[in-house]
Amino acid sequence: MASLDDPGVRALLDKPNHAVVSTLGDDGSIHSTVVWVDVQDGRLAVNSAVGRKWPTDLERDPTIAVIVYDEDNPYDYVEVRGRATGTTDRAREHIDRLAKKYLGADEYPFHQPGEQRITYVVEADRVRHQKQR
Amino acid sequence: MASLDDPGVRALLDKPNHAVVSTLGDDGSIHSTVVWVDVQDGRLAVNSAVGRKWPTDLERDPTIAVIVYDEDNPYDYVEVRGRATGTTDRAREHIDRLAKKYLGADEYPFHQPGEQRITYVVEADRVRHQKQR
Numbered sequence: 575m576a577s578l579d580d581p582g583v584r585a586l587l588d589k590p591n592h593a594v595v596s597t598l599g600d601d602g603s604i605h606s607t608v609v610w611v612d613v614q615d616g617r618l619a620v621n622s623a624v625g626r627k628w629p630t631d632l633e634r635d636p637t638i639a640v641i642v643y644d645e646d647n648p649y650d651y652v653e654v655r656g657r658a659t660g661t662t663d664r665a666r667e668h669i670d671r672l673a674k675k676y677l678g679a680d681e682y683p684f685h686q687p688g689e690q691r692i693t694y695v696v697e698a699d700r701v702r703h704q705k706q707r
Numbered sequence: 708m709a710s711l712d713d714p715g716v717r718a719l720l721d722k723p724n725h726a727v728v729s730t731l732g733d734d735g736s737i738h739s740t741v742v743w744v745d746v747q748d749g750r751l752a753v754n755s756a757v758g759r760k761w762p763t764d765l766e767r768d769p770t771i772a773v774i775v776y777d778e779d780n781p782y783d784y785v786e787v788r789g790r791a792t793g794t795t796d797r798a799r800e801h802i803d804r805l806a807k808k809y810l811g812a813d814e815y816p817f818h819q820p821g822e823q824r825i826t827y828v829v830e831a832d833r834v835r836h837q838k839q840r
Contacts, residue, residue, distance in 0.1 A: 592781040594774055596729040596737045603788050603832065604729045604737060604772035608781050639737035641727055645778050648725040648741050655736050699736065 576652065576703035578613055583652045583703050586642055587613055590676045595620055596639045597631035605631060610672040611642060617695045618654055621669045624662065624690040632658045638696055649706040658694040665691035709785065709836035711746055716785045716836050719775055720746055723809045728753055729772045730764035738764060743805040744775060750828045751787055754802045757795065757823040765791045771829055782839040791827040798824035 576583060593611035596604050607628055609620050618640050622629045632638060636657040643651035666682075669691050673682040709716060726744035729737050740761055742753050751773050755762045765771060769790040776784035799815075802824050806815040 592776065594727040594739065596739055596772060602770060604770055605788065606727060606729055606772045606774040606786050608776050608784050637735060637737055639729060639739045641739040643725065643741050651741050653739050655738065
């Protein structure tokens with residue numbers, strides 16, 4: 575199994591490449607969305623606001639898949655399958671760090687009044703690094 | 708609900724943006740991979756080889772999600788949730804058309820000996836077009 579510490583995987587995740595997060599709806603459907611991602615203590619970390627669709631999915635069923643491809647070479651990608659755990663603790667600092675990575679901003683510029691941020695970290699069952707070309 | 712015929716969605720799908728396909732493993736995990744995509748008779752169409760992981764998933768459970776984001780603006784994306792139906796009929800012509808779209812090649816250059824191509828078309832339960840910026 576690949577690891578998030580592999581240099582090729584680190585390179586994918588250090589770049590501001592976007593991630594696709596997939597979760598399970600209560601009707602058994604798969605829901606996918608595009609998000610920001612980084613690595614916290616060796617695990618993928620994604621961020622949302624409490625009450626949105628995919629965080630609600632994860633509260634019911636922690637099954638998650640996250641895939642990140644190199645936007646300069648989509649044939650180079652990492653897929654992580656596992657279970658997500660959510661916490662609101664320091665989730666606002668996390669979205670600010672992501673805003674730095676993706677926007678170059680010192681602070682996340684899209685906060686909504688009353689919004690509670692939440693970070694999900696992924697306990698990986700499988701890490702797959704594919705690089706075809 | 709958005710439609711694949713919406714001009715903004717068509718623009719996303721006419722460009723050689725890659726797709727992330729997600730399927731369900733027999734252990735309930737979600738599997739995601741990066742693929743080529745086009746539209747056939749108003750439905751998303753993706754292509755693989757018989758026996759690979761995600762086609763095998765789909766033969767057991769047709770649940771699928773496909774998401775395509777604009778590689779020049781990841782905040783513009785379309786997500787399609789639904790069920791996939793596979794056919795080997797004209798699947799080789801289909802991969803050649805995809806090679807034209809993504810590589811500018813007249814023929815898919817990566818055929819493996821004995822490989823049987825398969826096309827999955829997606830019957831959409833939901834089409835969601837997000838364009839944040």
